[in-house]
Amino acid sequence: MYYVQEITEKIFWVGGNDRRLERFENMFPIPQGVAYNSYLIMDEKTALIDTVDAAISALYLENVTHVLDGRPLDYLIVNHMEPDHCANIEELVRRYPGVKIVGNKKTFQFIEQFYSFNCQENYHEVREGEELALGERTLQFFFAPMVHWPEVMVTYEQKEKILFSADAFGSFGAHPGTLFSDQVDFEHFYLDEARRYYTNIVGKYGLQVQAALKKLSSLDIRMICSVHGPVWRRNLSYILDKYDRWSRYEPEQRGVVLFYASMYGNTENVMNRIAGKLAEKGVRDMRMYDVSKTHASYIIADAWKYSHLVIGSPTYNMGLYFVMEALLHEMAGLNFQNRKVALVGNYTWACKSVPAMRNLVENMKKMEIIGSPFEVNSSMKAAQEPELDKLVDDIYASLLAEGYRNEAD
Numbered sequence: 414m415y416y417v418q419e420i421t422e423k424i425f426w427v428g429g430n431d432r433r434l435e436r437f438e439n440m441f442p443i444p445q446g447v448a449y450n451s452y453l454i455m456d457e458k459t460a461l462i463d464t465v466d467a468a469i470s471a472l473y474l475e476n477v478t479h480v481l482d483g484r485p486l487d488y489l490i491v492n493h494m495e496p497d498h499c500a501n502i503e504e505l506v507r508r509y510p511g512v513k514i515v516g517n518k519k520t521f522q523f524i525e526q527f528y529s530f531n532c533q534e535n536y537h538e539v540r541e542g543e544e545l546a547l548g549e550r551t552l553q554f555f556f557a558p559m560v561h562w563p564e565v566m567v568t569y570e571q572k573e574k575i576l577f578s579a580d581a582f583g584s585f586g587a588h589p590g591t592l593f594s595d596q597v598d599f600e601h602f603y604l605d606e607a608r609r610y611y612t613n614i615v616g617k618y619g620l621q622v623q624a625a626l627k628k629l630s631s632l633d634i635r636m637i638c639s640v641h642g643p644v645w646r647r648n649l650s651y652i653l654d655k656y657d658r659w660s661r662y663e664p665e666q667r668g669v670v671l672f673y674a675s676m677y678g679n680t681e682n683v684m685n686r687i688a689g690k691l692a693e694k695g696v697r698d699m700r701m702y703d704v705s706k707t708h709a710s711y712i713i714a715d716a717w718k719y720s721h722l723v724i725g726s727p728t729y730n731m732g733l734y735f736v737m738e739a740l741l742h743e744m745a746g747l748n749f750q751n752r753k754v755a756l757v758g759n760y761t762w763a764c765k766s767v768p769a770m771r772n773l774v775e776n777m778k779k780m781e782i783i784g785s786p787f788e789v790n791s792s793m794k795a796a797q798e799p800e801l802d803k804l805v806d807d808i809y810a811s812l813l814a815e816g817y818r819n820e821a822d
Contacts, residue, residue: 457548668698695819
């Protein structure tokens, strides 16, 4: 049975939710599911903006058919060719053989890579800033390469001043019945998942996001319709500010993320002691993760959020503990940068973890090592307490220097 919502006069959300999918892109856990958004404009000409994942094709096609109500589909706007948005192109062309597929040169290259059916006669190539009149409404197209694929473009509807933004401004999480960001407590329902979505999906391309934000800043945008997550129609500056900060790799707030590897609990013990000592000083904004138990995407999202990191790991097979090494490589691959970092190492016969972590961290941009790395030989001894206190003092001093205000303040 169809399920659609009208987001403004004659513009309909025709997407759907998938709460059964366990991992987005078969990699990122999505305990709250994911929404696939697509939008259908009903004017003198009809225009469908993006499609959805194959998992919900049956519902999606029923939604489109219901809204069209016997009318032909004149245009299919393809802002992004990733399969969770382009899976229904072939079926739509089969059902509406006269439809014009609107995209750029790279869009059509990708269509021919993903599909084997012949639809070149349906192509309608657009260039940067080009307009397409539908009747009362006019669409304008702006390219946003590498946000986060090279063919990405966004579509601006001039009458209602709506930005159809492809993956930009998206979020993990299925719609809870409501569709708009102002209909939910966004900070508690969506923000963490929006951050995790950005940092792990788009995070590498901060420069490209900054370029897109600059390009779009001249537009009067009153609504943002992403292909994932809620629609923004109020307080747009909130999500625009988040994207600006995230793409400049600036922390949202001062605080500490502690993440560690620990085989038998000795490294974990040191990390707990550091957190406890910081708490005694009044530091309240802290998160702690065991890298063997927590998916990397959650740790990366909080590392993006906070200003300071404490990283702890034992030596393993004369190198760095595998899961920690993989996490730090993943952070580097996402272009993570501009943080203050303290290091904790553990070893029994070969001190290798600290040099390995230092090398990986220092190869990231604008990373500052706080104090002297703290190392334990199998387990921490009482005689090392002053050395640990000194590292905690250095972390705390760095927080204060960055403008942190503790509980006592």
